[in-house]
Amino acid sequence: MTRRFIFAALVLAAGGAFAQSKPWDHIGREATPAEIKAWDIDVRPDFKGLPKGSGSVALGEKVWEAQCASCHGSFGESNEVFTPIVGGTTKADIETGRVKNLVLGSNFPQRTTLMKVATVSTLWDYINRAMPWNAPKTLKTDEVYGVLAYILNMGDIVPADFTLSDQNIAEVQKRMPNRNGMAFHEPLWKADGKGDVKNVACMKDCPTEAQVRSSLPDFARDAHGNILEQNRVVGPVRGADTTKPPVKAPLGSAPRPAAVVAAAAPLPAAGGVDVKALLAANGCTACHGVSNKIVGPGFTEILARHKGRADLESYLTQKIRNGGSGVFGAVPMPPQPQLKEGDAQAIARWIAAGPR
């Protein structure tokens, strides 16, 4: 009996010693199961983390048209805002698990998501965590299954009457067009890996033609703005004035361009809302040009369509926040729940005043 107590005391002492091995070990607290569940949303290629649920292609199409098509196009083909999701894969690719259009020599012009992604879990995980783009994490589990089913159907990976679920997603994995297209290149994963591209540090009379093989054409000279305004006004160099053709004459035979400090963009009127900044901050300019259509109509086109309305400002305000469809073509505008009423009103007023 005594021996057993002594042994127990030793065990406790050892445990205590471990628990106090560092003076900061008590900092922080236990995570509750509910907390872990709230944040532990990742889904692995072995589908660890995948929630139970299901969604049909038909459900996905409904969600897609309401929330996804404005950026990704009705058939996932759009490259207007983000790179396209669908296209470039064939039935033969689905059989082999390799995408022929990825091999050098193909003239297919895009690299769509379905051409690249090898693991269907990646798509489930990303749709769930990050979509819709301006209102992430608002889709229900079954809606995520549905949207993914719709994407897979558009890529001919599943039929139109398919319902994707946690029970059958592993079977779908076997049909991913690029499932065999990934190569693990350990030298670029390991910090101590060896490079696969070799060069020799020759120092003198090195074997090179030293030919200029590529340069920027003169017409692209100011595509990034006037470089004169992107360099310091003091020091050993100045920025070149790229609003003018390059100087041909040798140094010293032509006058030096004067250096300038870029003027700030004028501030909006005191108390006024900077609508241009609002449009950029809320992603409006991804779909709407000022006068040109991008995905949706340009702002001047909107004004032209609705010019006669007596309630123009309030009509536009609610359209901006609630979304809508049918007024301009087939692509619906998704709701913008993140946009405050006052901000939507400012945008509506700006459109009504004649945007520029």
Place this chain on the structure above:
Amino acid sequence: MEQARKARRSFMGKALAMGAGAIAAGQATRARAAEGDPAILELPEHTRGLGRPVAERPYGLPSQWEANLQRRESPGLTRVPQASVSFTPLQGLFGIITPSGLHFERHHQGWWDIDPSKHRLMVHGLVKRSRVFTMDELMRLPSVSRIHFIECGANSAPEWGNVALPTVQYTHGMVSCSEFTGVLLSTLLDMCGIDRKTAKFVLAEGADGSSMTRTIAIERALDDCIVAWGMNGEMLRPENGYPLRLVVPGVQGVSWVKYLRRIEVGDQKWATKDEAVHYIDLMPDGTHRQYTGIQECKSVITTPSGGQMLLDKGFYNVSGLAWSGRGRIQRVDVSVDGGRNWRTARLEGPVLDKALARFNIDWVWDGKPAILQSRAIDSTGYVQPKINQLRAVRGTRSIYHQNAIQSWRVAESGEVFNVQVY
């Protein structure tokens, strides 16, 4: 762009352009003054008056004359500013530290200025004790401070095929270097009782809209990863992950998860979107290399560089940056004749592991055309390759890992152009 300008330069007006013009006019007048330089003979306003008071600007700002050095976007690079890049103006910087306000940005779903009292970090998975930490608690822990570069995997990507960009700001501006302060990730993992037998990887996750996730090897996690709140002696900037981010030295910037909220310890890689759809390298045979996080050795001359004009013939201190995700910079060589002959540059110091290193070298320009190149060698002996050597192995569609020797052509006019030379 407008927002950045206003935030940084709200005190500016168009008069500055006239003021700067006056500098040039002053220079022109100098040569004609028989009795001496008017800048000396005529006492300037700042010598004849009272200067400004203390705390007029509680947080100090750059000189108004420095307004040209700003982060900038590359027009047409992306369609939406929330999923885009702003480039660091490397052409105008000195030393190895990037000013926090000029640190490049890369966002996938926009940035936020988060209330730090509401930010939490969770550590869970293959650990004995899943833990939640507040910012208060994390900042009580033993801290380290280290200087490291961060580089977006797509830095210099547009140049894989041919010259596409005019200046070093756009060719190389997705790299920055800061001193980061925080607790080692290994400390947190030990506090949670990591299961070292089964733990092979950790998943890092952010708290923003994209809740970005990346798989990190356990060796990296236990080696030099930092859970950081500090940057250059103050808290992180919101664009750089305030109040908490992961620092993964030597690894692509996409792994340096901003607004860090969760670390999960696991036994398999996760194939997240940013390691299964993006940040995968397309090879000529149609396969993609996956999990290629290490940034290989690279360098670039920043002065003189593309879009700049030399003021005169004669001596120049050619200056640039070099870095390697595998260790420190051992040596940098510079050529002024397109790679036929090279001389070894000075390293300014400090030269640190997985940090930018500044090099410089003497050059006397005789007014004839020249092609400037730098070539870095890191502590593993790896020699920075030419673009044609990269293409021979990887083709032109890799997007990532473009660490080629950069060439700048100096014309007789003194203007410098981006070119590819080999």
